[in-house]
Amino acid sequence: MLIGKQLAFRYPHHNWIVRNFDIAIAPSEVVGLFGPSGFGKTTLSKLLAGYLTPTQGQVTIDNSPLPDRGYCPVQMVFQNPELAVNPRWRIRKILAEKQPPDRFLLNALSIHPSWLDRYPHELSGGELQRVAVARVLNPATRYLIADEMTAMLDANTQALIWHMVLDYVRSHNIGLLVISHDAALIKRVCNRAINLMQVGTSR
Amino acid sequence: MATSFLRRRPAIRFNRRQITLWSIALCTLFLVAIVFSNRFIGDTGLDPALTQRNQPPSLAHLFGTDWLGRDMLTRSLHGMSLSVRVGLLAAGFSAIIGTGLGLMAGTLGGKVDAVITWIIDVFFSLPHLVLLIMISFALGGGTEGVIIAVALTHWTSLARIIRAETLQVNSSDYVQLSYKFGRSPFWIARHHMLPHVIPQLLVGLILLFPHAILHEAALSFIGIGLSPHTPAIGIILAESMRNLSTGYWWVGVLPGLLLLLAVQAFDTLGENVRALIDPKTSQG
Numbered sequence: 255m256l257i258g259k260q261l262a263f264r265y266p267h268h269n270w271i272v273r274n275f276d277i278a279i280a281p282s283e284v285v286g287l288f289g290p291s292g293f294g295k296t297t298l299s300k301l302l303a304g305y306l307t308p309t310q311g312q313v314t315i316d317n318s319p320l321p322d323r324g325y326c327p328v329q330m331v332f333q334n335p336e337l338a339v340n341p342r343w344r345i346r347k348i349l350a351e352k353q354p355p356d357r358f359l360l361n362a363l364s365i366h367p368s369w370l371d372r373y374p375h376e377l378s379g380g381e382l383q384r385v386a387v388a389r390v391l392n393p394a395t396r397y398l399i400a401d402e403m404t405a406m407l408d409a410n411t412q413a414l415i416w417h418m419v420l421d422y423v424r425s426h427n428i429g430l431l432v433i434s435h436d437a438a439l440i441k442r443v444c445n446r447a448i449n450l451m452q453v454g455t456s457r
Numbered sequence: 458m459a460t461s462f463l464r465r466r467p468a469i470r471f472n473r474r475q476i477t478l479w480s481i482a483l484c485t486l487f488l489v490a491i492v493f494s495n496r497f498i499g500d501t502g503l504d505p506a507l508t509q510r511n512q513p514p515s516l517a518h519l520f521g522t523d524w525l526g527r528d529m530l531t532r533s534l535h536g537m538s539l540s541v542r543v544g545l546l547a548a549g550f551s552a553i554i555g556t557g558l559g560l561m562a563g564t565l566g567g568k569v570d571a572v573i574t575w576i577i578d579v580f581f582s583l584p585h586l587v588l589l590i591m592i593s594f595a596l597g598g599g600t601e602g603v604i605i606a607v608a609l610t611h612w613t614s615l616a617r618i619i620r621a622e623t624l625q626v627n628s629s630d631y632v633q634l635s636y637k638f639g640r641s642p643f644w645i646a647r648h649h650m651l652p653h654v655i656p657q658l659l660v661g662l663i664l665l666f667p668h669a670i671l672h673e674a675a676l677s678f679i680g681i682g683l684s685p686h687t688p689a690i691g692i693i694l695a696e697s698m699r700n701l702s703t704g705y706w707w708v709g710v711l712p713g714l715l716l717l718l719a720v721q722a723f724d725t726l727g728e729n730v731r732a733l734i735d736p737k738t739s740q741g
Contacts, residue, residue, distance in 0.1 A: 303637065305637070323639065324639040325638055325639040326638075326639070330634075332630050332634075338630040338634060340632075340649055342652040342736055343652075351640075352638050375736065375737060
């Protein structure tokens, strides 16, 4: 279980962004997190993935805190793939940053072998997001946080990525947190959803 | 398409990549030729020949002769050879120090960053030339003195730029992700930061190179750099100041042009190498 307990976060001398937030995600469960802009969706995902340290409360995996070093079992897919890849690396190196990717995975995401020698600016946003997804889908990942993963993409690419990710998550027993402001998407892919408007974070 | 194009116009056409590679090759060749020119030309032209004083450029003396009858082409090439070596060494060391400290400050942050920023500020607060003179004097002058003095005083601005660049890259999504992938700060500095700062490094190196030559000239001018009979370009130019008003233009103009060409060659070299490294232009 990935558990966030009484999570609270604020930057020094600023208002609380997130307060008293509880969440639990079981392996192979798909949980949606829904809410309008400015309700701390991205902050919550960064807290759960260890990018930010909570001001209060803690995040645990199977009752132990997130590791400081080494590969983090909770991985995140960012909203803007252009910012999530090093513009000076070729796709081959980007994909292999953790470990060289599985050929079946590349096929499933229709990542063409000819892309491997290109630079990120030579791919489109949807193509890059598929690369970013392929990068985190490896055996060491146990929980995946998709922060507006497909908000910027066209319908075809959205469908392709979600089919692939949901298949992978089910077959590999991975817990998935889907963060979005798109209620229809959350309804379609998630087992259950948390509405930040009802839970209330900061305001 | 390309073949029919070639068939219609048999003249040799280069694409952009070939032009870049050719520019790099030509500039490198020119600089290497200057560095080793003193070996081929020999020392004979350096001896005074009072019968041939103050001669304008001719076939026998392409750059003319000075007031002691020394061949200016020989002196200029000897001087450029020495200056290019001094400049390259000093600028190279400076760039290495600047990059190393800038990367450390930006990647490790915290106390390391505070200490390095403090050292940079200390160097910035001291007058540049005074520090140069002091270091050079403390080392007993000479070529090594100049190289070490220039290397030790010129790394600060580059280090600041590279630190800022590193800090910016450090907060980007892909570097944060790299930490979550379990990569160490050193791995990240080597693989994520270094490719990013290489353009800055090249520009810094190019800007430092003429600086180093000019400071070498300045130190030589006040007598703690190279000894006055060494044919360094700075000394030649300083000497020529006296001759300009008396009509012996070639003594200053031609060596000056040679210096200009060398610096320009270095500049073109840097531009083209950068174009080759940058992903946005490297495959064009």
